[in-house]
Amino acid sequence: MSAPGTGTAVGPSADGAAPSAGSSTPVVTVRVPPRSFRSELRAIKVVWRRELIRFRNERIRIVTSLAQPLLFLFVLGSGLQQLSAASTHGVDLKTFIYPGVLCISVMFTAMFSAASIVWDREFGFLREMMVAPVRRSSIVIGKCFGGATVASLQGVILLALAWTVHVPYSLSLIVGVFLLQLLLAFSITAFGVMAAARIKQMQSFMGLMQLVVMPMFFISGALFPVTNLPGWLAFLNRIDPLTYAVSPMRSLVFAHLDLSKQAEATLNPGITWFGWTVPVALEIFTVFALGMVMLGIAIWEFNSGE
Amino acid sequence: MPSAISVKDLRKSFGDFEAVRGVSIEVESGEVFGFLGPNGAGKTTTINMLCTLAKPSGGSATVAGYDVVGARDDVRRHIGLVFQDPTLDGYLTAEQNLRLHAELYGVEKALVAPRMQQVLEMVGLWERRDGQVLAFSGGMRRRLEIARGLMHSPRVLFLDEPTIGLDPQTRNSIWGYIRQLQESEEITIFMTTHYMDEAEFCGRIAIMDHGEIVALDTPEALKEEVGADRIRIETDDDSAAIEAIEARFGLEAGISEGAVTFAVPDGEEFVPRLFAELGVPIRSVSLSRPTLDDVFMSHTGTTIRDAEESDGGAKAKNKFAAQMMGGGGRR
Numbered sequence: 001m002s003a004p005g006t007g008t009a010v011g012p013s014a015d016g017a018a019p020s021a022g023s024s025t026p027v028v029t030v031r032v033p034p035r036s037f038r039s040e041l042r043a044i045k046v047v048w049r050r051e052l053i054r055f056r057n058e059r060i061r062i063v064t065s066l067a068q069p070l071l072f073l074f075v076l077g078s079g080l081q082q083l084s085a086a087s088t089h090g091v092d093l094k095t096f097i098y099p100g101v102l103c104i105s106v107m108f109t110a111m112f113s114a115a116s117i118v119w120d121r122e123f124g125f126l127r128e129m130m131v132a133p134v135r136r137s138s139i140v141i142g143k144c145f146g147g148a149t150v151a152s153l154q155g156v157i158l159l160a161l162a163w164t165v166h167v168p169y170s171l172s173l174i175v176g177v178f179l180l181q182l183l184l185a186f187s188i189t190a191f192g193v194m195a196a197a198r199i200k201q202m203q204s205f206m207g208l209m210q211l212v213v214m215p216m217f218f219i220s221g222a223l224f225p226v227t228n229l230p231g232w233l234a235f236l237n238r239i240d241p242l243t244y245a246v247s248p249m250r251s252l253v254f255a256h257l258d259l260s261k262q263a264e265a266t267l268n269p270g271i272t273w274f275g276w277t278v279p280v281a282l283e284i285f286t287v288f289a290l291g292m293v294m295l296g297i298a299i300w301e302f303n304s305g306e
Numbered sequence: 307m308p309s310a311i312s313v314k315d316l317r318k319s320f321g322d323f324e325a326v327r328g329v330s331i332e333v334e335s336g337e338v339f340g341f342l343g344p345n346g347a348g349k350t351t352t353i354n355m356l357c358t359l360a361k362p363s364g365g366s367a368t369v370a371g372y373d374v375v376g377a378r379d380d381v382r383r384h385i386g387l388v389f390q391d392p393t394l395d396g397y398l399t400a401e402q403n404l405r406l407h408a409e410l411y412g413v414e415k416a417l418v419a420p421r422m423q424q425v426l427e428m429v430g431l432w433e434r435r436d437g438q439v440l441a442f443s444g445g446m447r448r449r450l451e452i453a454r455g456l457m458h459s460p461r462v463l464f465l466d467e468p469t470i471g472l473d474p475q476t477r478n479s480i481w482g483y484i485r486q487l488q489e490s491e492e493i494t495i496f497m498t499t500h501y502m503d504e505a506e507f508c509g510r511i512a513i514m515d516h517g518e519i520v521a522l523d524t525p526e527a528l529k530e531e532v533g534a535d536r537i538r539i540e541t542d543d544d545s546a547a548i549e550a551i552e553a554r555f556g557l558e559a560g561i562s563e564g565a566v567t568f569a570v571p572d573g574e575e576f577v578p579r580l581f582a583e584l585g586v587p588i589r590s591v592s593l594s595r596p597t598l599d600d601v602f603m604s605h606t607g608t609t610i611r612d613a614e615e616s617d618g619g620a621k622a623k624n625k626f627a628a629q630m631m632g633g634g635g636r637r
Contacts, residue, residue, distance in 0.1 A: 027490050028421040030408075030418075030421050030457075031413075032384070032413065034383070042412060045409075046410050050398075054398075124389070124393035125395045127393045128407070130359075132410040133411060133412075134410065
């Protein structure tokens, strides 16, 4: 073995912290166990927890992603109230919009969570996760769980605003809304992660948000009842996945209100497929199934990349 | 002792471009093995295949006794990686980065804290463990990456250009860690570099050019093989000087880095003859013992810097290849 050839000694490092002298600390040798089911669960947990740590550190993000939902709820809701008073059968427009807003707040946060994959790639951290002795599917699943959790926590803030739109609190409302938000956030994150597997630049991802997420929101019926729409819009509405999250959310919130039959029928008509009213359970299942399909595609994409 | 790394006829192509054309190496346990060559020679592609980040197009390789294709996960849990490009999470603290890594690799909980203290003290970052990585300098980040690569006591540590873009002091520190590691742990170090002076610190080196290994031995043996001393002269008429050197002395000279360069045994005795017999005015002369640069030159016919300058095409292709691999092409 060659002896160190230069006369330069190993000086203190540039940042002033001197490297420790020789063997002052005993060598600690650790062992990495073979890959197992447990190590995959652990990997999911690690990735999930990193999302939470980062969310906690980014307070600005919590505030900014609340801005849009609040604008829709209070500015649009209050502003259009005058126009719509006649047709809402006495229901405050804000109350009507509220379930939709519960959905979009989750949607934006979940998309931002998924966008962090693009960041991670740009800053190299994705590579650190990709070379670990774990399945890539665990990383993708952890990311989706992380996005879902973070988005639902964000949703809780909006849930706290229920009293401002005349929705009374109850345990079943809070639990129900939270679970629905969790499911929606999971599916949206899966969608975002699926897209992030292909998109290498943040600007492109933001473009995708504008191109896909905003239209999905507008078409979903978050801001209007989905009956008697023009044919093209009704068609788009039925193929918009978000429709199937907004509708159960509205049913859930309305179930806790004392509404007239007329108001209920006008404002929450339910989704119909060729005249057949889709049961709420099937709507929820649609969201879940789409989420799982997109998760599957995301895993496949990350596995097939080298 | 079994080989830490065993590579047989390893190949990798990207479309028509052959980045690695049949590389074979054996690296013993405990060695510091240097992988040398100009940018675009295929070093990073080779290292990526050994780290299971790229699938070989042909040939085979085992690392720490495991096949890089068939036992990918086993290879991964026995190797540590430090890439050219940063892979830290800047929003987390140094400690959070290491803990996350330890947990991802399944390091036993009770050992995480002592191991972390050991590796952080080695790279002189123990006091800064609560600092956010975004606030770290480039040198600190590289040191932290090295510490993280060691968190799980890898049997083989891969360092891809670990000192590139660093100030001389930090470069020295990093070499200090490598020597320290060699003494204190059972670890094999496989590193790439295109700094010839650093390659001298390696136990053995392989020189790679255009996807092939052109020389492989200890730095001393490689230099001895070149044998002859190297003479560089600046003249009033370089092409006339080259002709004269060939005609009068039967030596082959070339132009490298703006001066006429040639090799000759017993250089000190040759210089007086050169002045007396050349017939072309000489403005300056310098004589040097063989260096690894000369080794590189004698095997490839060009210096490493000249190779990089003229190899713009290959470099661009290499970059393209890096992008194809998705991974960490942050440039």
